[in-house]
Amino acid sequence: MQRIFNYLPEAELEEAQFLNSLLKDKPDEEFRNILYIYRSRRRDPQIILLTTLIGFLGFAGIQRFLINQIGMGVLYFFTMGFCFIGTIVDLINHKSLATEYNRKVAFQVMALFENQ
Incomplete structure (x- = not known):
């Protein structure tokens, strides 16, 4: 599990355990490449929290756009x-x-x- 935290220090324990179970049999180079791509595409729960709070200012649904739920984002916005x-x-x-x-x-x- 330490390998996960070396490449993804911001990961929470549950996320690291999931990734560790998913990548446990991967060679080092493939493991590293997968984590680099994953890190660039993942969403931090704190960002989801902050964008949800922005919804109380009249811009509801931003969090749904961030997690690729476009239809729900539009519905929340309107x-x-x-x-x-x-x-x-x-x-x-x-x-x-x-x-x-x-x-x-x-x-x-x-x-x-x-x-x-």
């Missing part, structure tokens, strides 16, 4: 985050939103390397 209820729910669930997105990204990056 309904003021479902009258702030959806924004409050996203505020509570910001870590799970980031985790779900990051896991999808990890699987996408792994698929890139499996197709080579």
Whole structure:
């Protein structure tokens, strides 16, 4: 697991454990390349939290655009985050939103390397 933290020091324990289980059999060069690409595409839960808080200022849905949920982002924007209820729910669930997105990204990056 230390290998994960060497290349991704900002990762939380749960994320590092997931990546470690996903990459445990990879050679060093492929491991490093996968983590570099993953790191550039992942979303930090703190960024999701901050963009969700911006929703209370009238720009609801930015967090949904960041995690590639464009339809929900547009819906949140035009309904003021479902009258702030959806924004409050996203505020509570910001870590799970980031985790779900990051896991999808990890699987996408792994698929890139499996197709080579």
